[in-house]
Amino acid sequence: MLMGLVLGYWRVSVAQNTAEKFFDRSLLSAALAISRDVAISGGDALLPSTSTLIHDAAGGEVFYHATGPSGIYVTGYAYPPHGSISDIDLYTPHYFQAEYRGEAVRVLKVVERVTSEGVSGNATVTVWQRLSERSRFATQLAFRAAGLIIGLLLTLALVVWFGVAHGLRPLLDLQQAIEVRSPDDLSQIRRPIPREAQGIVRTLNRLFAKVQESMTAQQVFISNAAHQLRNPAASVLSMAESLRDAQTPADQHQRIEDLVDAARSSTRVTEQLLSMDRLRQPMPESHRTQFDLAGLLRSIGADVGPVVLSRDIDFELVSPDHPILMTGDQVFIAEAIKNMIDNALKHGGPKLSSIVVRLREEGNKALITVLDDGKGLSPEESELALGRFSQVEPSQGSGLGLAIAAAVAERHGGNLVIEPADKGASLTLSFLR
Numbered sequence: 440m441l442m443g444l445v446l447g448y449w450r451v452s453v454a455q456n457t458a459e460k461f462f463d464r465s466l467l468s469a470a471l472a473i474s475r476d477v478a479i480s481g482g483d484a485l486l487p488s489t490s491t492l493i494h495d496a497a498g499g500e501v502f503y504h505a506t507g508p509s510g511i512y513v514t515g516y517a518y519p520p521h522g523s524i525s526d527i528d529l530y531t532p533h534y535f536q537a538e539y540r541g542e543a544v545r546v547l548k549v550v551e552r553v554t555s556e557g558v559s560g561n562a563t564v565t566v567w568q569r570l571s572e573r574s575r576f577a578t579q580l581a582f583r584a585a586g587l588i589i590g591l592l593l594t595l596a597l598v599v600w601f602g603v604a605h606g607l608r609p610l611l612d613l614q615q616a617i618e619v620r621s622p623d624d625l626s627q628i629r630r631p632i633p634r635e636a637q638g639i640v641r642t643l644n645r646l647f648a649k650v651q652e653s654m655t656a657q658q659v660f661i662s663n664a665a666h667q668l669r670n671p672a673a674s675v676l677s678m679a680e681s682l683r684d685a686q687t688p689a690d691q692h693q694r695i696e697d698l699v700d701a702a703r704s705s706t707r708v709t710e711q712l713l714s715m716d717r718l719r720q721p722m723p724e725s726h727r728t729q730f731d732l733a734g735l736l737r738s739i740g741a742d743v744g745p746v747v748l749s750r751d752i753d754f755e756l757v758s759p760d761h762p763i764l765m766t767g768d769q770v771f772i773a774e775a776i777k778n779m780i781d782n783a784l785k786h787g788g789p790k791l792s793s794i795v796v797r798l799r800e801e802g803n804k805a806l807i808t809v810l811d812d813g814k815g816l817s818p819e820e821s822e823l824a825l826g827r828f829s830q831v832e833p834s835q836g837s838g839l840g841l842a843i844a845a846a847v848a849e850r851h852g853g854n855l856v857i858e859p860a861d862k863g864a865s866l867t868l869s870f871l872r
Contacts, residue, residue: 507560
């Protein structure tokens, strides 16, 4: 529509220019014909054929006025419109606008040098025509152009409507096929579609695959979580019932201690499950803060050191004296470090006698390595050791500690690697600072 308006305005302008040029040339032809007839007839009258020709060629009524040498009136209408002609271009046809009997007219004045019956002088022929004739002609041209443009626009609209309706029919069929699917059906779309829409369908198929994978992972997580929570809950219930049946104060005290341990284990599993679920979500910007990783590590050492030492295990913390600034989720990073230390305690075995936690820098990365001299863990066991709810050997753990540490590292642009060690296990946690 916008292009139609632009073309319409352009065609109106062209029609006006065309009408002006056409009528100006018609006036010039009329002036030359009148001048010829006046010269031939000696100023008596115009030939009938000339009058007819002028009217037909000009497209409307033409008025004229002719004078001979010295301005003597020869023929035509008595009072022509007035307009001045400079002496420099005296013999050049001169056009101008004027008013004749209350109407706007276009006037042409032609001056020629003539000799009649031995007398020489300038003969002037003035012809004029109403401007309304020109406007009428220009309007006709404009309406014809507008009709052509409207016809083209209607044809274009019809072609576009047909093309779009025909081209989108496969997509409408695809829409209907998707609408009849059940919420559980996330299989790939295999309907034939136009080449232009194949990219959309491939993207939908990839999205369906990711949604299916996410749903499957969520279902597996829920199933494993239910299994992991069932054992501690059953243990707490069993110990609570046994506490009720205790016969002696010593027996009752022992069962209370067992109940507290079972409740603590159940709480630990619940916290790990919640942490794993939160790690599946994008990190909120409010949780991303800048802190001193070396100071955090010393604080963790102060918390877990007494627990490790109480089990007659040496505990050493190696950290630079200067601060190591880190930007990230401080709570999750602390939990990841604690999980690595807890993993060494639970899986080190009876020969475990030493745990070393070392912090160092490498470029824009911070690396935390936990070494122990216990049972040992090889890089070949990484998939099993770092998987969720999986363990290399059965133990009291839930199988989530190292999985959470690996997820925290990945969340902060790093990873968790099991490195070769001559004795015991060596795990390195890396973060982008």
